[in-house]
Amino acid sequence: MxxxxxxxxxxxxxxxxxxxxxxAQEAAEVLxxxxxxxxxxxxxxxDDGASRTYVEAKVKACEAVxxxxxxxxxxASTTQQELIKQVQALNADADLDGFIVQLPLPDHxxxxxxxxxxxxxxxxxxxxxVSLGNMVLGHDGFLPATPSGIVELLRHYGIATNGKHCxxxxxxxxxxxxxxxxxxxxxxxxxxxxxxxHSRTRDLAAVTRxxxxxxxxxxxxxxxxxxxxxxxxxxxxxxxxxVDDPSRxxxxxxxxxxxxxxxxxxxxWITPVPGGVGPMTIASLLLNTLKAASDVTRKxxx
Numbered sequence: 642m643x644x645x646x647x648x649x650x651x652x653x654x655x656x657x658x659x660x661x662x663x664x665a666q667e668a669a670e671v672l673x674x675x676x677x678x679x680x681x682x683x684x685x686x687x688d689d690g691a692s693r694t695y696v697e698a699k700v701k702a703c704e705a706v707x708x709x710x711x712x713x714x715x716x717a718s719t720t721q722q723e724l725i726k727q728v729q730a731l732n733a734d735a736d737l738d739g740f741i742v743q744l745p746l747p748d749h750x751x752x753x754x755x756x757x758x759x760x761x762x763x764x765x766x767x768x769x770x771v772s773l774g775n776m777v778l779g780h781d782g783f784l785p786a787t788p789s790g791i792v793e794l795l796r797h798y799g800i801a802t803n804g805k806h807c808x809x810x811x812x813x814x815x816x817x818x819x820x821x822x823x824x825x826x827x828x829x830x831x832x833x834x835x836x837x838x839h840s841r842t843r844d845l846a847a848v849t850r851x852x853x854x855x856x857x858x859x860x861x862x863x864x865x866x867x868x869x870x871x872x873x874x875x876x877x878x879x880x881x882x883x884v885d886d887p888s889r890x891x892x893x894x895x896x897x898x899x900x901x902x903x904x905x906x907x908x909x910w911i912t913p914v915p916g917g918v919g920p921m922t923i924a925s926l927l928l929n930t931l932k933a934a935s936d937v938t939r940k941x942x943x
Contacts (some may be wrong), residue, residue: 646855648908649798650917651877653790655795657920664927665706671935677753679934680709680764681926682731682740686724686750687717691883692743699741702923708930709940711737717747725758732760737943738933739765741926746813768815777822783929788820790921791856791877795830800854800875800910808832810865810898816858816879824854833844846870857898865899867907875905876911879918 653911672678681703683696686825696712703710713727724742740763746752761771767785775782795802809864811817817837829937838848840859846869857865858879870876880898897914905911912918 648905649910651794651798651800651875651910651912653794653912653917655788655921656794657924658795660793660924661702661927663705664924664931667931668707669935670782671931673786674935677736677931678707678709680711680735680736680738681930682711682713682715682737684715684724684727684731684740684742686715686719686743686777687747692745696743697922699926702927708925708927710718719747719750720751721754722870724755728755728758730756732763735847737763739763754817755931763933765933766927767929771821773814776819779826784823784925785819786929787816787879787918787922787927788823789928790880790925791820791918792823792830792924793925794877794912794918794921795885797877798910800830802830802854802889803832805833805853806836806851807854808836808838808849809856809858810838810849811840811858811860811879813858813860820856820858832863859898861898862896863898863900865904867900867903870904870907872907873909874907876908878914878926880911881914881919 651696683699685692685696686778687781700710700712710786715724715727728742728899728900729738744754746755756768761769765771767783772783776784787820802824809817809821821835823838825829825835833854835847838845849865850871852871852876855870858877858878860880862880862882862884866872876899876901878897883893884893884896887895897916901911901914
């Protein structure tokens with residue numbers, strides 16, 4: 642870090658730890674009320690290293706807050722019919738509060754068809770059209786975990802959003818598009834004027850330089866440099882990429898969509914990679930599972 646840096650970190654680990662303490666208290670109430678803890682299942686198809694690491698982190702997080710967790714491993718050769726059958730079995734499992742099918746799936750599987758097969762009442766990833774529709778309309782429901790986690794991170798650190806210009810880079814249905822909706826809602830955090838930029842945006846740098854709050858979910862390592870960021874901006878980096886690095890014991894290092902060392906000195910606040918958005922995604926998934934388990938959790942998610 643440069644010696645003259647004045648930025649502050651949006652520390653996702655610290656924020657998620659605080660949130661998980663609250664979740665653990667509520668989980669204990671659920672256990673006392675109905676005789677069983679909230680139960681989350683994850684389906685992992687194939688052996689993608691990043692997906693495996695992420696799912697295992699979710700299992701550990703469940704244990705830390707007193708949830709039950711189940712990990713269902715399926716081979717990469719699993720057919721569409723077999724995966725749908727597994728989803729239907731989880732839909733029918735009365736002992737299960739919510740579940741996720743870890744993405745990305747192997748190329749021969751249709752992720753949209755799998756998402757549509759999930760019971761919206763157990764869609765704790767918030768990807769089903771019913772969940773997304775409830776979000777757009779401002780109705781109660783499961784919010785997509787990463788956008789919801791970012792909102793909670795901004796709330797935790799008291800980031801002012803009312804009337805600010807928020808630029809979201811990336812328009813995926815998982816992060817970018819729902820993020821733009823949440824930041825524009827009449828809420829706090831929220832009430833931003835939002836620009837949704839993407840791969841067809843002309844002069845992306847000119848657009849991002851206008852952002853008071855810049856949220857980058859483009860999936861391109863090192864896309865955003867210092868010349869693309871306004872002085873004093875709040876920058877949230879959703880990207881996380883493994884890049885080969887023979888100098889490290891692991892053989893790789895993790896990078897975001899933002900060139901942290903270059904951009905951070907211009908920022909008021911910025912997320913690190915790792916340790917920024919990732920922990921908040923998992924915390925939001927736990928919160929959705931808690932919501933699915935009992936109405937006593939509404940005070941945490943409204």
